[in-house]
Amino acid sequence: MTIPIIDELKIFTGNAHRELANSVCEYLDIPLGRAEVFKFANDNTFVRIQENIRQRDVFIIQPTCAPVNDNLMELLIMIDACKRASAGRITAVVPYYGYGRTDKKDQPRVPITARLVADLLTAAGANRLLTIDLHAGQIQGFFNIPVDELTALPILTDYFAAKELEDLVVVAVDIGISKRARDVAERLGAPLAIIEKRRLGNDGRTEILNVIGDVKGKIALTFDDEILTGGTVVNAARALADSGVQEIYCCVTHPVLSLEASKLIADSDFTEVVVADTIPLPPEKRNGKITVLPIAPLLGEAIYRIHNGLSVGEMFD
Ligand code: R5P
Secondary structure, eight states: OOOOSSOSEEEEEOSSOHHHHHHHHHHHTOOOOOEEEEEOTTSOEEEEEOSOOTTOEEEEEOOOOSSHHHHHHHHHHHHHHHHHTTOSEEEEEESSOTTTTOOSOOSTTOOOHHHHHHHHHHHHTOSEEEEESOSSGGGGGGOSSOEEEEOSHHHHHHHHHHHTOSSEEEEESSGGGHHHHHHHHHHHTOOEEEEEEEEOSSSSOEEEEEEESOOTTSEEEEEEEEESSSHHHHHHHHHHHHTTOSEEEEEEEEEOOOTTHHHHHHTSSOSEEEEETTSOOOGGGOOTTEEEEOOHHHHHHHHHHHHTTOOSGGGGO
C-alpha cells in the first residue's frame, strides 16, 4: 500500500477577501474549507479549522491588503493552525503582497519589511507562496521556499486587445515599471513611452519630470503594478493630456485605492481604469471609470496545477 504524502486539495480563507476565495472554489468546483477566524474582545485574533486536514494539500487565500497588519496576522495564525493540524503541505496564496514596497534599504536606518514578512510566513509554516505581480520580482528571493508569481498582464492586455484601439501607445508610469510595461506593449503590438517620475519624500507625493517617447495624437494606455493614493497614475494622465494624447486608459493589477484615490480617478483625464480583483474593492471605492476584472480563474488554474504537479509557467506560454 502506498501512503500519499499530500492528499486532497483544501482551500481556506481569512477575512481579507472571502469573495475571491469563493470564486476560486467555484472555479475548482470544491467547497471552501470551514474555519472560524475572528477576534476576541482583547483584540487577539483566533482561528479554528473546523474540519480534518491531516495530510491535505492546503491553500490559504489571503491578500495582505488593508487592514494590512490584521490580514497578515490572520494569515500567519491560519498557517500555524494548519501546521499544528498536520496539514500535508501549506501554500500561502497572497494575491496582493502587502509591504512589498519596503523591499530595500534605500535610506539610512530603514527596515526591509518585505523580507521580514517572508521570514514570518516561512516561520509560521508555509511550504510555498503563490502570489500575483509582486512590486519587485526580486522579493521572490526573500523566500527559501518555492514561490510561484503569477501575472495579471494577460488578463489586462486581452481586455484592451478586444477594444482594438488604433494608434495605441503603452506608457510606463515610471522607469521602474518600464520592463513590465514593455511586455504589455509587446502583447498589444504597440510602441512604448516612459514617464520620468520623482518621489518627494516618504508621503507618496510625486513629481513628473518628463514624458519620453512619441505620444502626441495617440491613444495612451498607462501601466503600473498598483494604485495607492492615485497620485502616480493621475499625474501621468495629466502629463499625457498636456503632451497632446487624444484619449487615455489605465491598467493596473492591484487596486489598493487608499485615501482619495477613487475620487482622483473619477476627476482624472482617464477614460477608463482597469484593475484586477486581487484586493476587494468596496462599493464606495468604485466609480463609473473603474472596471474590475476577475482574477479567480488565473488563481484557480494555478492552484489546480500546483496540486497536480503540473507546470504553472505553461499558463503564460
Ligand atoms: C511605485 O513604485 C509603484 O509602482 C506605484 O507607482 C505606486 O505604488 C503608486 O502609488 P501612488 O498611487 O500612491 O502614486
